[in-house]
Amino acid sequence: MDKWLALAVGGIIGVFARYALAAAIGAAWGTGFPYGTFVINVTGCLLIGIFDTWAGTRGLLGPTGRLFLMTGFCGAYTTFSTFILETSALVDDGEFLRAALNLFGSGAVGFAFFRLGVFLGGL
DSSP states (O other): OOHHHHHHHHHHHHHHHHHHHHHHHHHHHOSSSOHHHHHHHHHHHHHHHHHHHHHTTSOOOOHHHHIIIIIIIIHHHOTHHHHHHHHHHHHHTTOHHHHHHHHHHHHHHHHHHHHHHHHHHTO
16 A cells, blocks of 8 residues: 555544544533543554554554554544654653653643634634
């Protein structure tokens, strides 16, 4: 499978899976808390952990399979999983300060920029 096709098909499947799961969880559990996003984020982390192990340690995924599952599917399903994968790689490399900065900085700075966008959008 061509790399661009693998990426596109994985992304299409991932975005539909995200939408369907979020809708189903919202219908079942309500919308008083972002349950759908929470479940999608943690299941995305589980899946990208499995896929990364298959690609690296076990050698079960080649470059095209990695593009399809990790970049395409997981990237469209949730970018949070990639964020966790990259933070984990920093920990594995002994870069604990950078991992902590990425972990906490992304949340804090992302929230601040979101609020800035809300403000700017309201001008």
